[in-house]
Amino acid sequence: MTIPMQFGIFTVGDVTPDPTTGRVPTEHERIKAMTAIALKAEEVGLDVFATGEHHNPPFVPSSPTTMLGWIAARTEHLILSTATTLITTNDPVKIAEDYAMLQHLSDGRVDLVMGRGNTGPVYPWFGKDIRQGIPLAVENYALLHELWRKDVVDWQGRFRTPLQSFTATPRPLDGVPPFVWHGSIRSPEIAEQAAYYGDGFFANNIFWPKEHYQQLIGLYRQRYAHYGHGTPEQAIVGLGGQVFMRANSQDAVREFRPYFDNAPVYGHGPSMEDFMAETPLTVGSPQQVIERTLAFRDYYGDYQRQLFLMDHAGLPLKTVLEQLDLLGEQVVPVLRKEFAIGRPADVPDAPTHAGLVARRDAQQPAAATSEN
Amino acid sequence: MTTAAPVNLAVISAGLSQPSSTRLLADRLAEAVRQNLAGRDREAVTRVVELRELAHPIADNLVTGFPPSALREAVDTVTGADAVIAVTPVFSASYSGLFKSFLDVIDNTALTGMPVLIAATGGTARHSLVLDHALRPVFSYLRTVVVPTGVYAATEDWGTGGTPGESSLPGRIARAAGELADLVDGRPARDHAAAPAPVDTFLPFEQQLAALRPQP
Numbered sequence: 250m251t252i253p254m255q256f257g258i259f260t261v262g263d264v265t266p267d268p269t270t271g272r273v274p275t276e277h278e279r280i281k282a283m284t285a286i287a288l289k290a291e292e293v294g295l296d297v298f299a300t301g302e303h304h305n306p307p308f309v310p311s312s313p314t315t316m317l318g319w320i321a322a323r324t325e326h327l328i329l330s331t332a333t334t335l336i337t338t339n340d341p342v343k344i345a346e347d348y349a350m351l352q353h354l355s356d357g358r359v360d361l362v363m364g365r366g367n368t369g370p371v372y373p374w375f376g377k378d379i380r381q382g383i384p385l386a387v388e389n390y391a392l393l394h395e396l397w398r399k400d401v402v403d404w405q406g407r408f409r410t411p412l413q414s415f416t417a418t419p420r421p422l423d424g425v426p427p428f429v430w431h432g433s434i435r436s437p438e439i440a441e442q443a444a445y446y447g448d449g450f451f452a453n454n455i456f457w458p459k460e461h462y463q464q465l466i467g468l469y470r471q472r473y474a475h476y477g478h479g480t481p482e483q484a485i486v487g488l489g490g491q492v493f494m495r496a497n498s499q500d501a502v503r504e505f506r507p508y509f510d511n512a513p514v515y516g517h518g519p520s521m522e523d524f525m526a527e528t529p530l531t532v533g534s535p536q537q538v539i540e541r542t543l544a545f546r547d548y549y550g551d552y553q554r555q556l557f558l559m560d561h562a563g564l565p566l567k568t569v570l571e572q573l574d575l576l577g578e579q580v581v582p583v584l585r586k587e588f589a590i591g592r593p594a595d596v597p598d599a600p601t602h603a604g605l606v607a608r609r610d611a612q613q614p615a616a617a618t619s620e621n
Numbered sequence: 622m623t624t625a626a627p628v629n630l631a632v633i634s635a636g637l638s639q640p641s642s643t644r645l646l647a648d649r650l651a652e653a654v655r656q657n658l659a660g661r662d663r664e665a666v667t668r669v670v671e672l673r674e675l676a677h678p679i680a681d682n683l684v685t686g687f688p689p690s691a692l693r694e695a696v697d698t699v700t701g702a703d704a705v706i707a708v709t710p711v712f713s714a715s716y717s718g719l720f721k722s723f724l725d726v727i728d729n730t731a732l733t734g735m736p737v738l739i740a741a742t743g744g745t746a747r748h749s750l751v752l753d754h755a756l757r758p759v760f761s762y763l764r765t766v767v768v769p770t771g772v773y774a775a776t777e778d779w780g781t782g783g784t785p786g787e788s789s790l791p792g793r794i795a796r797a798a799g800e801l802a803d804l805v806d807g808r809p810a811r812d813h814a815a816a817p818a819p820v821d822t823f824l825p826f827e828q829q830l831a832a833l834r835p836q837p
Contacts, residue, residue, distance in 0.1 A: 387826075388833045405835050437823040445826035457687045468823075518684030527689055 251598035254588050256581045257297025258290055258573070259332040259489060259556040262310035265563040268511040279309050280316070282566040286559070287320045289570050291327040293577025296599075299330035299362065299556060304338075304371050307513075314347040321355035328601070329355055332451075332489075332556070333364025333432045336393070337385040338375035340409065345396040345417040352422045357602025360428040362451045362487075363390060365439075381408070383438050390429075394446065397426035425609055428600040430487055430554075433465065440465050444472030449485035449600065452549070455558060456514065458527050459548050462488075466549050483597055487554035488545055491530045494575045498533035504568075505532045512562040535579040542580075543587055551592050553599040555584070627664040628805050630654060631702035635672045635709040635720035636742070643742045644671070646774045647708040650740055653798030654706065661806050668702070670695045672719050679719065682726045692726070700731040704738070704805045705765070707756070711743035715755045724759060733764040734811070736804040738797050740772040749773035768800035 260283055266273045274282065287298040298320065300310045310316060317329040329351065334344060344361075352359045365382050372379040388406045395402055396417040405411040421427065430449035433439035434456060443450040450469040452462040470481035478484070493508075495501035502521070509521045509532070524530050531541040542555065557576065560569040598604060632651050636643025647669065655665040672679070678692035688696055699705060709720035739756040743749070752771035760767045770793060778790040824832075 383829070384833055387829050391830060391833075407833050407835065438829065441823050441826050442829070456685065461687070515685045519681040519689065523681070523689060524685070527687070 251601050251604040252296070252585075253592060253596070253598050254552070254585065255296035255328065255554045255599040256576075256584065257295045257299065257328070257330075257554070257556050258286070258559050258576075259297075259299035259301070259330075260286065260310075260558070260560050261301045261332075262303060262308050263513060263561055264307040264309060265513055265561065267563040267565055268507045276309050282560065282569070283310065284316065284320055285566060286569055286573065287327065288323055289573045290577075291324045293573050295327070295573070295577055295581065297328045297330055297554065297556060299332040301332050302335050303366075303368070304335075304374065305368055314351045317359065318351055318354055321351065321358060324358075327358065329359050330430075331361050332453075333362045333366070335366045335371070336363040336389050337365045337382055338371055338377050339389075341389040341393040342396065342409075342412075342415075342417060345393050346419075348427055349397070349417065349419050349421050352427050352602070353419055357422050357606075359602075360430065360600065362430040362432045364432040365436075377408070383436065384408075386439065387442060390431075390442065390446075394426075394429075397421050422602065423606050425602065425605045427602075428605060430485070437465065437468055440469035441472055444469050444478075444484070445476055447473065447476065447478035449487055449553070451487035451554070452489065454489040454529050454545075455491050456528065459529060463548055470550065479597075480595070482550055482593065483595060485597060485600060486549060486552035487556065488549065488552060489556050489558060490542060490545070491528075491558045492538045492541075492572075492576075493532045494535050494538055494572060494580070496534065498537055501532050501534065508562040508564055516562075535575055538580050539583050539587070542584055546588065551588075551596045553597065625663055627666045628658055628704065629702045630665050630667045631699045631705045632667060632669045633672065633699060633705065633707045633709075633720070633723065634669060635717050635723070637673050637710070637717070637719070639673075641673075641710075642774065642776070642779065643708050643710045644669075645779075646740055646742055646772065647706060649794055650706050650708065650738060650772065650798060653794050654704070654738070654801050657795075657798050657802040658806065661802065663802075663806060668698045670698055670723075672723050675723070676719060679722050679726060683722060688726060695723075696727055696731075700727060702735070703811050704736040704801055705732070706738045706740065706801070707760070708740040708742070709756070711741050711748045711751050714748060715751060716741070716759075721759070724763070727763075729763060732760075735763075735765045736801055736808075737765040737767045738770075738772070738801045739767055740774070740797070742774045744776050746773070746775040746777070749775070766804060768797055768804060770797040770800055772797050 262283055264274060264279045290298045300313050300316055302313050304311050313331050321329055365386055369379050385408055388408055392404055400416055402415045403413050430451040431439050431443035432451040434453055440450055452466055454462055466486055470484045473484035474481045493501050493505040506521055510516055531538050559572050632647050634644045634647040651667045658665045675692055675695055678689040682688045682692055709716040737760050739752055741751050752773055757767055772793045774790055781789055
């Protein structure tokens, strides 16, 4: 079964002192908090949990499939995703293997967001050249794409040992690879890459004003149609977002301000009010979050996935779990209902394994003649 | 001769005090350029970017990576101009930190080919080489075309004779303004419509892929 839109959360996995107490969680506490948050996401009826991948402190999630496998074993419906998988510095062969394994263990509840990371030295640490960031993303993904679709691969590229007669195992579940989104904060090349393959495009929608993401998503939609995957409106778009809620909006503002003011990414810069005006951040009541989120559709068109950043900047686990209750009980049900209104019938549902299998089966006769 | 389009002149003034001798120099330079162009039947439209008013937005941009709207307008004014007059006070033997921070938040290719007049103010003439040791290299890095005469105004210059001569402040202003006007007048107006937004400058994917295929 598929649904028009998926809602969920994505996490960076930062270990950040709680600015109100000065307390720093241990890595163990943070890792356990992330998994508790994922289980809570399923409990409150969300659809997706996505974890970042980082290879330097203060971040803990260096091994996404280990974490997602653990979560998969304890959930039934939650789609497990990444935000993002480093397509530049990971070996595409290992990505193909790890995520196919996760796909089997989770019975198809896995997809990936490809990205290039936010830390320059990760490239040299993994033996790569940061000046080749885009070419690495292009070549590595081309290989990954092939490994998941061809049983036996002969391949040669610029960045990796050639492969002769190589088969990535396990083969994807039901012969259908995990859905892939491509995430980018800046680069039009990545929007172009997503469009070329007919993959999804995920805009983090946190750090920059909406006009910036409008340009990237507009480019992606236009190129998606150019490559013959459908109309621009049928391209698969995911968005991030960042909210903090309390029943009373003034309480939300008061409680979140110290976390905002000291946040690793934007802290000690603009005021929270200025940042809310300039970016999609919403701090307020559930109703304000609903209104702000519904407006995303006006800027970016009908889309398939909405993820919220909820557990960052040192917010304690208890607070995050309360946020998830509000999100699951008061916000997402309304968003599901409201987003369905006026959504054209030919806008695709959010991607799932079942949906991809059904689409493959529908195209099977045609595909059988066109492949080789 | 057909009437040429007006010249868009952007003036960056990094003075911090009110009133500011940096702004005073900036206005003198802008007026001199305007008059010089008027002598060639070219109209000039001057827009001044006062960095003092943008101190917070500039710091915010450094922290968040994007310009708040007031700063975005100022950056657009500068990058969209036909010529730039850049004036900074000398702080600790160089341009001011605010001046450099403003340049830091401008895309490093957005000023390519821009005619620029550099100027600086200071308490004494002992720092006048700041123009050639600090400002000129930065604007060379930004691939702008900097006119040969930079104008340095020490406090004492504001009390020296107004007779236009080679060594006087008015003489230097007139010479620099003439050089900038020469540059602007000799070239077509910058074609801003032709300058693609960053989002449009991508290689089609087949070309990205093809560039990576091993050569046979």
